[in-house]
Amino acid sequence: MGGRIRGLMSGIAALSVLVACGGATGGGTTTTTGADIILGAPLSLTGSSSKEGGLAKQGYDMWQTWVNQQGGINVKGVKHKVQIKYADDQSKPDISAQLTQSLITDQKVQFLLGPYGSGPTASDAVIAEKNSIPMVEGNGAAQAIFSKGYKYTFGVLSPANKYLQGVIDLAATLNPKPSTIAMLAADDSFSQEVAAAVNDYAPGKGFSVVYNQKYPNGSTDVSSLVAAAKAKNPDILLNSGHLAEAIAINKAAKDLQLNAKLFAYSVGPSTPDFVNALGKDSYYVMDGSQWTPQVKYKPTFYLSVADYTAAYKSTFNTQEDPDYHVAESTAACLALQKAIENAGTVTNTDKVRDALASLDVMTFFGEIKFDNRGVNVTKPMVVEQIQTDGKHHTVFPSDVADKQVQYPTPPWSQR
Amino acid sequence: MSEAAFSTQPSRTGRRIRRAILIAFLLVVVVVLVLPLTLTQQAADANLDPTTLGIDFAINKSIVRTETTIAMFVALAAAWNLIGGLTGYAAFGNVAFFGLGAYTVGFLTDKQHLSFALALPLAPLVAAAFAGLIGVPLLRLRGHYFAIATLGTGVAVGEVIKNLDVFGGATGLFPPILRHADALFFYLMAANAGLAVVVTWLVMRSRFGYGLIAIRENEEAASVLGVNTTAYKVGAFALAAALTGLAGGIFAQWSSFIDQESVFPIQYNVQMILMAIIGGAGTLFGPVAGAIVLEWLILSLAGGGASAVYAQMGLGVLLAVTVIFVPRGVVDFFGGSSKLSLGYFRRSLRETSV
The missing domain is CATH 3.40.50.2300 (Response regulator)
Structure with a gap:
């Protein structure tokens, strides 16, 4: 018994020494x-x-x-x-x-x-x-x-509304110019803001949104959505959702042979998980990113x-x-x-x-630089693409890009 | 173990201890209720720069916030007790009423620009009306079927609201911030908690309450004896919904931001049931005690990283242990006639095992 109490006391003593040391290193004092x-x-x-x-x-x-x-x-x-x-x-x-x-x-x-x-x-x-x-x-x-x-x-x-605007700005410069967009979006707050902005912004840049569909956040069975999008034969397939949904949509696009010229997803492609899950099927896919190490x-x-x-x-x-x-x-x-x-x-x-x-x-x-709401509207989003070397490259805007965009995406049958 | 452990007759010292506990409890309640009054504007600003005042206040915004949350769960657990404890119907979807109350206030204050004072009374009405509507079909179900149906309803209501753009859709609603109103929200939540206890007390002493207990013990027999079982059950369900919806309405204005995730959390269902059962389902003060202790534990462990995760697991184990060994809840040792002893656990184990 006595031994146990002594052990406890020495433990407490050791602890208080540690605490005292921690306290001392916290506040160094010099004049400045x-x-x-x-x-x-x-x-x-x-x-x-x-x-x-x-x-x-x-x-x-x-x-x-x-x-x-x-x-x-x-x-x-x-x-x-x-x-x-x-x-x-x-x-x-x-x-x-x-x-x-x-x-x-x-x-x-x-x-x-x-x-x-x-x-x-x-x-x-x-x-x-x-x-x-x-x-x-x-x-x-x-x-x-x-x-x-x-x-x-x-x-x-x-802000969220800028996420896919860069992709649309980029698409407007491409040759042959794509003209139709299919927009898929998860039903969470962020993804809905991204999609609403695409619907507002794209017509002004000469695109028409031919298919626009909301799905429950976290869906992985997306084949019916992708089939409906394919029926409209869009030049651009956009998704605003998360990693799991982006992977599922890309897989379904291949299975159903949806041959868009440009694939871009708000969130997902920037992560290594996306490339690991899809391998070569991830090539040509773009995303809107806040920042890349190449900017x-x-x-x-x-x-x-x-x-x-x-x-x-x-x-x-x-x-x-x-x-x-x-x-x-x-x-x-x-x-x-x-x-x-x-x-x-x-x-x-x-x-x-x-x-x-x-x-x-x-x-x-x-x-x-914040606007009067407190939002940083000055910084642009960049567009990132997984290119055929299997690496991520920044492709837009051109003043911060490190590679030319690879376009158009070849049909699934020729990959 | 002595024979006294099996005695069901409380001794004189037992009574004295209980009286002392009751007095201590009342003192704590008084202190808790009075202290937020000292949270004046000056004191509230003190957490910006405490040195200017040179006083350390006994009460601060953080403590008032914790107490407000605890009062909210007292109301939720006591309300659940009306349908789950007294009537014996394991409602697993009461969070739907909380969310409906919250969205009523959120919608009226954010989208319709109504004042909080005008919007709040509608929260319990909407929740109770909804309970009346779904209660008629759902309360025909028994046991697991009722539990699953209510659980599904709770989730479905949240999903439907999230997909209606008039209610803010996925973004949620932002009732305008009421500044310097920390004490106000505490008193509203505490008043609702008090109301829930008073309502329970009145119900337990009324013909209505005896009818509910009769339904819990044997629904067919109650019906034969002339209890209008459907009306009684729906009445209890709607009463629980009104109290829960009122808590939701206060929460919406207090937090000034609500979305599906924040006012339809499935874990609230589990928490309110756990609180009522650990404290003592079907008793007056059991859910109150359970809510105070458990929510205080949850809030004090929050922010600690791993400890909060272990606490969640601990709650599950605690529920299992309580249901097996202390099926009447911990208040059984205070207000009732039982003593905490090994013999009590042995008898409980005999009662609860098949």
């Missing part, structure tokens, strides 16, 4: 160093979008490491190191709101970085608003959040595109390029950092909000 800036990030680290939540966390962590290596955020000559407090919202909007309030009240976070997904982003935006705490988010593209007059939420990504932006701040990609690979010890979820999350941090520097204050959150509203900065992710 101010108090740490505490940021809060509710993120889906478990639950249905845990994979994407993990990618967002990588993006936040990369910036945190970098900025602390620089000594912190420079506010009028005083450097403030950054701590990010994470909370796992289990991919649930109500839990995310609860945790956001707890981060603000209990953890005393001064600014918020966004959660993953349009649902949690919407419920957290309400909390940010009620507490007058600025939130910069990089992972909720549905625009509805930004149409309610909220003042404290800023999104660095191109040629000339940042005035933070890392260059090539350095970012290299830093990602060494930080996470991987051969894979950073996914755009990682890049957009880092970009959210950059916007916040620049706004704090421009505002020249850490404590006056309203001044930082105003600095975000008037921000205009070129980063590796593209230009970040």
Whole structure:
């Protein structure tokens, strides 16, 4: 008995030494160093979008490491190191709101970085608003959040309605020019915004949408949809949905010999899983992407595109390029950092909000400049294509592209 | 184990302990109800810059938010108890009423620009009307068939609403934000929870309530004795729906963003049933105690990553253990005549095994 208690006591002693050490390393003091800036990030680290939540966390962590290596955020000559407090919202909007309030009240976070997904982003935006705490988010593209007059939420990504516009702009330059579009869309908020924008935008560019159909989010039996689209003989097959649906639609298009000249899906083709699942059948397929490692932006701040990609690979010890979820999350941090520097204050959150509203900065992710709703409308989406070398290439807009588009897609029988 | 463990007659010390627990409980309730009043504008702003005031407040927005959520689940569990506990019909789709109430308020405030005060009373009415409508055919089913049919209804209502563009479609609805109203939403949720308990108390003391219990124990016999079983069952179902719909209506304005995912979550069905059963289905305070303890646990574990996942698994195990060993719920040890002992578990195991 006595031995067990002694063991317990020494365990507690060891633990308190550890805690004390942790406390000591936290707050280094030199003359130019101010108090740490505490940021809060509710993120889906478990639950249905845990994979994407993990990618967002990588993006936040990369910036945190970098900025602390620089000594912190420079506010009028005083450097403030950054701590990010994470909370796992289990991919649930109500839990995310609860945790956001707890981060603000209990953890005393001064600014918020966004959660993953349009649902949690919407419920957290309400909390940010009620507490007058600025939130910069990089992972909720549905625009509805930004149409309610909220003042404290800023999104660095191109909004949902831009996702397939680049593909349409590209298609308008092609020869032979395609003229008809079949549009398939999942029934979630993001995918519906993407599809609605195609229906609005395409006629003005000389296309007619000959087939337009909504399907339940998560459908994998899509053969009847694809058969109905084939009956209209479209030049372009568009889908706005997710990875699983994009794979299913591409398979069905091959089975049913739907020979469109151009295939483009909002989400899916950018991931390695798409190429792994479909092999050569994935060639020629395009997607709209927030960012690719090939873009040629000339940042005035933070890392260059090539350095970012290299830093990602060494930080996470991987051969894979950073996914755009990682890049957009880092970009959210950059916007916040620049706004704090421009505002020249850490404590006056309203001044930082105003600095975000008037921000205009070129980063590796593209230009970040918010409209009066808080949406970044300046940065274009890029179009990416899986080419016959089995690799992803950026093909549009031409000033950031690394390869010519491969067009038209040959019929399935000749592949 | 002594013989006393098997005694069903509470001892004098037992009564004293129960009285002490009751007084402590009432004190806690009073403190919980009064503290949010101190959440003044000044105190609310203190979480922006606490140093300016130099006071650490006993109450803050985060605690009030937790209490509001707990009060919401007290109402949901107590409402479920009316149909699931008293009437004995395992309703697995009550989240449909929560969602309908939420969408009623969401639609009227966001799309019709009605004020929250005018929209809220319609939430329980819409939910109760819907329960009356589906109750007539569904309550003819028994056992598993009723459970599955209600589960299906709960999912279907959410899917239908998600595909109607007038209700915001997949995007959802955004009731305008009410600022500095944290205490208001807490009191609304707490009032609804109190209402649910009072309604349960009144029902349990009425002819209506005895009819419901008779239906639970033996529906044919109740019918022979002159209980209008259909009217009673539909009445209990609609009453549960009204209380659940009211909670949904308050939630919609409180969260200022609702979509199918946030107000028709299937896990709410499981949670409210779990709370009622662990606390004590068919009793007055069982669902209240179950809701307070379980939701407090869920909220305190949230945000911890793996611990929240283990907690979800733990809830499943807890349900199984409760149903087998404590079928009358934990309140049986306080208000009832049973003592927590090994003998109690042994007797329960005999009762619940085939």
